[in-house]
Amino acid sequence: MSAVATTVKPEGVAERVPGLWKTPSVLGVFTVLVALLVLISPRSGDSTFRWSRQGDWFSIPDVSLPANAVVWAAVLVCLLCTAYAAWNAYAGRKSPLLLVAVFAVVAVAGFLAWAVAGKTLPVVGLLAGSLALAVPLVFGALGGVLGERAGVVNIAIDGQLLFGAFGAAIAASLTGSPWAGLVAAMVAGMLVALLLGLFAITYWVEQVIVGVVLNVLVIGFTSFMFSQVLSENAAALNNPPHFPRWEIPLLSGIPVVGPIFFRQTVLVYLMYVAVFLIAWALYRSKWGLRVRAVGEHPKAADTVGINVIATRYRTVLLAGAIAGIGGATYTLVSVPSFGREMTGGAGYIALAAVIFGKWDPIKATLAALLFGFASNVESVLSVIGSPVPSQFMLMLPYVVTIFAVAGLVGHSRAPAADGKPYRKS
Amino acid sequence: MSEKGPENEPAETTKVTDDDVVEDPQDSAADTDRVAEASRWHVALREITTGNALVAVLSVFLAMFFGSLMILFTDADVRYGMSYFFARPSDTFIYAWEAISGAYVSLWRGAVFNDLGSTFHQQIKPITETLKFAAPLTLAGLGIGLTFRAGLFNIGGRGQMLLGGAAAAFVAVKLDLPMIVHLPLAILVGALVAALWGGIAGLLKALTGAHEVIVTIMLNYVGYYLVFYALTRKSLLQAPNSGNPKSSPMPESAILPDLLGPKFNLHAGFLLAVLATFLVWWILNRSALGYRFRAVGENPAAAKAAGINVGLAYFSAFLISGALVGLAGVNQVLGSVTDGATSGLDAGIGFDAITVALLGRSRPFGILAAGILFGAFKSGGFFMQASESIPVDIVLVIQSLIVLFLAAPPLVKAIFRLPSKEA
Numbered sequence: 001m002s003a004v005a006t007t008v009k010p011e012g013v014a015e016r017v018p019g020l021w022k023t024p025s026v027l028g029v030f031t032v033l034v035a036l037l038v039l040i041s042p043r044s045g046d047s048t049f050r051w052s053r054q055g056d057w058f059s060i061p062d063v064s065l066p067a068n069a070v071v072w073a074a075v076l077v078c079l080l081c082t083a084y085a086a087w088n089a090y091a092g093r094k095s096p097l098l099l100v101a102v103f104a105v106v107a108v109a110g111f112l113a114w115a116v117a118g119k120t121l122p123v124v125g126l127l128a129g130s131l132a133l134a135v136p137l138v139f140g141a142l143g144g145v146l147g148e149r150a151g152v153v154n155i156a157i158d159g160q161l162l163f164g165a166f167g168a169a170i171a172a173s174l175t176g177s178p179w180a181g182l183v184a185a186m187v188a189g190m191l192v193a194l195l196l197g198l199f200a201i202t203y204w205v206e207q208v209i210v211g212v213v214l215n216v217l218v219i220g221f222t223s224f225m226f227s228q229v230l231s232e233n234a235a236a237l238n239n240p241p242h243f244p245r246w247e248i249p250l251l252s253g254i255p256v257v258g259p260i261f262f263r264q265t266v267l268v269y270l271m272y273v274a275v276f277l278i279a280w281a282l283y284r285s286k287w288g289l290r291v292r293a294v295g296e297h298p299k300a301a302d303t304v305g306i307n308v309i310a311t312r313y314r315t316v317l318l319a320g321a322i323a324g325i326g327g328a329t330y331t332l333v334s335v336p337s338f339g340r341e342m343t344g345g346a347g348y349i350a351l352a353a354v355i356f357g358k359w360d361p362i363k364a365t366l367a368a369l370l371f372g373f374a375s376n377v378e379s380v381l382s383v384i385g386s387p388v389p390s391q392f393m394l395m396l397p398y399v400v401t402i403f404a405v406a407g408l409v410g411h412s413r414a415p416a417a418d419g420k421p422y423r424k425s
Numbered sequence: 426m427s428e429k430g431p432e433n434e435p436a437e438t439t440k441v442t443d444d445d446v447v448e449d450p451q452d453s454a455a456d457t458d459r460v461a462e463a464s465r466w467h468v469a470l471r472e473i474t475t476g477n478a479l480v481a482v483l484s485v486f487l488a489m490f491f492g493s494l495m496i497l498f499t500d501a502d503v504r505y506g507m508s509y510f511f512a513r514p515s516d517t518f519i520y521a522w523e524a525i526s527g528a529y530v531s532l533w534r535g536a537v538f539n540d541l542g543s544t545f546h547q548q549i550k551p552i553t554e555t556l557k558f559a560a561p562l563t564l565a566g567l568g569i570g571l572t573f574r575a576g577l578f579n580i581g582g583r584g585q586m587l588l589g590g591a592a593a594a595f596v597a598v599k600l601d602l603p604m605i606v607h608l609p610l611a612i613l614v615g616a617l618v619a620a621l622w623g624g625i626a627g628l629l630k631a632l633t634g635a636h637e638v639i640v641t642i643m644l645n646y647v648g649y650y651l652v653f654y655a656l657t658r659k660s661l662l663q664a665p666n667s668g669n670p671k672s673s674p675m676p677e678s679a680i681l682p683d684l685l686g687p688k689f690n691l692h693a694g695f696l697l698a699v700l701a702t703f704l705v706w707w708i709l710n711r712s713a714l715g716y717r718f719r720a721v722g723e724n725p726a727a728a729k730a731a732g733i734n735v736g737l738a739y740f741s742a743f744l745i746s747g748a749l750v751g752l753a754g755v756n757q758v759l760g761s762v763t764d765g766a767t768s769g770l771d772a773g774i775g776f777d778a779i780t781v782a783l784l785g786r787s788r789p790f791g792i793l794a795a796g797i798l799f800g801a802f803k804s805g806g807f808f809m810q811a812s813e814s815i816p817v818d819i820v821l822v823i824q825s826l827i828v829l830f831l832a833a834p835p836l837v838k839a840i841f842r843l844p845s846k847e848a
């Protein structure tokens with residue numbers, strides 16, 4: 001063997017083969033898990049899926065199917081998907097993402113059919129609620145994607161969400177307008193981003209450290225203010241007006257789609273706009289090219305005349321404003337008033353969505369929606385009564401993330417200069 | 426060894442610091458790309474280690490200053506004084522002085538020495554409280570600092586503490602043994618379970634390259650719900666005759682003994698923390714394993730080229746880290762809060778420990794010192810909350826500001842207009 005062959009080939013083989021077999025093995029594990037459900041505790045009765053809601057143009061009838069049959073059908077489809085993925089891996093090909101998506105939908109449907117046997121699952125309510133729960137995660141993940149694309153790791157998403165919620169509650173209470181609260185949330189998110197930028201960009205402090213510490217700082221500051229100021233004047237300072245639900249005419253009448261996507265608050269519509277605007281701008285505009293250049297190869301960007309420091313600051317501030325909107329969701333939509341540590345670590349979930357979504361705005365959004373779905377499945381099932389202890393339902397999204405990060409994403413590649421300060425020499 | 430340790434450690438620290446200072450300009454002048462390629466943690470550690478003692482003192486001072494501002498602007502009396510500031514400005518300043526001095530005096534009384542105490546033991550009780558709070562912070566800080574040295578980031582402190590504490594509680598309440606066996610067994614099982622829990626992150630990182638930050642964050646939630654589940658099942662941890670998610674109180678035979686008699690709350694957990702400090706110092710600076718950790722932390726590619734099994738180093742670093750953080754949970758369950766394990770037994774220490782490890786510059790004795798300092802803040806903070814009704818959360822603000830300022834010496838120097846070496 002020539003020297004070239006020995007240096008190149010083993011590395012390529014070693015890198016590729018285990019990566020290829022990861023997808024089929026993860027799919028196999030989940031197929032076995034779904035099969036174990038019916039084997040260990042077979043269900044009797046029919047599972048009913050409800051598709052329609054009041055206000056639809058026409059109503060789709062409820063679908064009732066025998067639970068056991070549905071689960072076995074799902075196991076069969078899952079097996080086929082796994083076999084196809086294994087065949088792909090054997091042939092040295094990567095399995096398409098669509099296959100994983102089909103597998104996921106079928107496996108989830110099988111699980112739901114098993115869980116609601118003998119009862120009715122409101123599918124539309126489940127999905128609409130998932131979307132609403134995912135809103136702060138999506139905004140947080142978008143902020144995270146933007147920052148990291150410019151080369152600044154943002155662990156402080158949680159701090160930005162919390163400070164956004166805090167700012168929104170106070171400003172909306174003082175002015176009586178949720179719009180003022182929204183602006184204040186963006187400013188609050190930008191303040192945290194400014195600190196992140198100051199320490200990470202200007203003073204080259206390790207960005208993971210800055211992020212973690214900023215989260216603690218925001219928790220300390222908002223909890224202090226909550227006990228010291230807000231709780232004494234709750235009526236004046238912590239009584240924010242909420243965004244009403246806006247039904248978009250015509251669109252909201254479409255069965256299934258309407259109630260899920262078009263009977264939401266303005267923040268959800270803002271989210272649609274933000275996702276598509278950022279996805280378009282990042283890949284199709286001059287601005288996006290510059291941001292990505294600064295995150296991949298700052299030296300080259302500097303050489304062609306892009307101001308690396310200024311670009312990073314601008315992007316991080318924009319990212320902070322976006323994450324701040326996510327924070328506003330808490331106090332202006334979902335919860336009556338601000339409470340200490342009210343985000344409950346959602347920013348860390350958004351961070352997971354960023355990496356899960358491979359630093360791409362659309363994929364990160366989908367990952368965030370997945371988390372929203374998983375947490376809403378738990379709350380819906382706990383209402384209609386589920387055979388699984390609620391703690392296991394609650395931990396499911398996190399377990400799935402671990403599997404996904406280990407099995408499906410694996411060596412995900414961050415922007416090349418992510419987390420590295422730029423030192424002009 | 427106990428005499429040698431503290432002497433050797435500062436020498437080691439200063440040596441590394443000097444090396445780094447000399448290295449820095451060379452590196453950046455020679456090849457910025459190479460610096461960027463070299464471990465980010467190397468850069469990070471260098472930034473933390475090059476800060477000198479003056480910067481450290483000024484950082485603490487600055488953080489306290491911002492803390493004072495927060496107290497000032499939220500103090501009811503000060504705000505009342507400001508409402509007629511232009512009529513009688515002196516009132517505002519008097520109220521401000523009272524608010525600030527009251528806060529810091531009560532912080533001191535709660536953390537070190539309470540001169541208002543009527544008996545000697547009441548007067549010195551605060552310092553023993555400080556050490557009690559320092560024990561879990563130090564233990565968890567040691568675990569997290571150890572992963573820092575191996576170039577890893579362990580945000581899973583919460584989950585590891587919960588699992589360790591719950592496992593120790595399980596052994597404590599389910600078994601009936603003489604103390605000489607019961608207590609060590611409970612501690613050991615707690616550390617072991619937490620080590621395995623932490624090891625998951627290291628194993629996944631080694632086998633699949635899964636990012637340890639995400640995995641440890643997710644394991645925090647999974648661990649929380651697992652422990653919560655165990656606390657709702659009578660067969661596992663839930664106390665009989667109770668509907669609450671809480672275990673029975675710990676039996677006498679499994680409780681860490683008091684160090685200074687029943688008048689003080691200080692228990693043997695602090696001893697455990699000091700022993701762990703020496704142990705981690707030995708592992709990091711005297712054992713082949715520690716050498717591998719540091720080599721991998723400095724530059725994994727170079728370590729791999731030198732024949733070190735990087736994956737194994739990641740896995741073992743997380744095992745040891747998990748065990749240490751788990752001991753912090755054990756310390757809580759068997760020492761500080763012995764009336765039963767709950768799903769909140771970690772009390773946020775898993776996250777506080779990250780700042781402790783950073784402040785201690787990931788060096789064992791530095792972490793012990795940082796743990797005692799933060800323990801003092803905690804003890805004093807609770808006292809301050811009780812006597813001056815200033816929320817204890819201000820301690821979080823001061824702690825995080827200290828770490829931020831310490832990590833950015835040029836900023837501190839700029840604020841105080843000190844000459845900066847880089848200029």
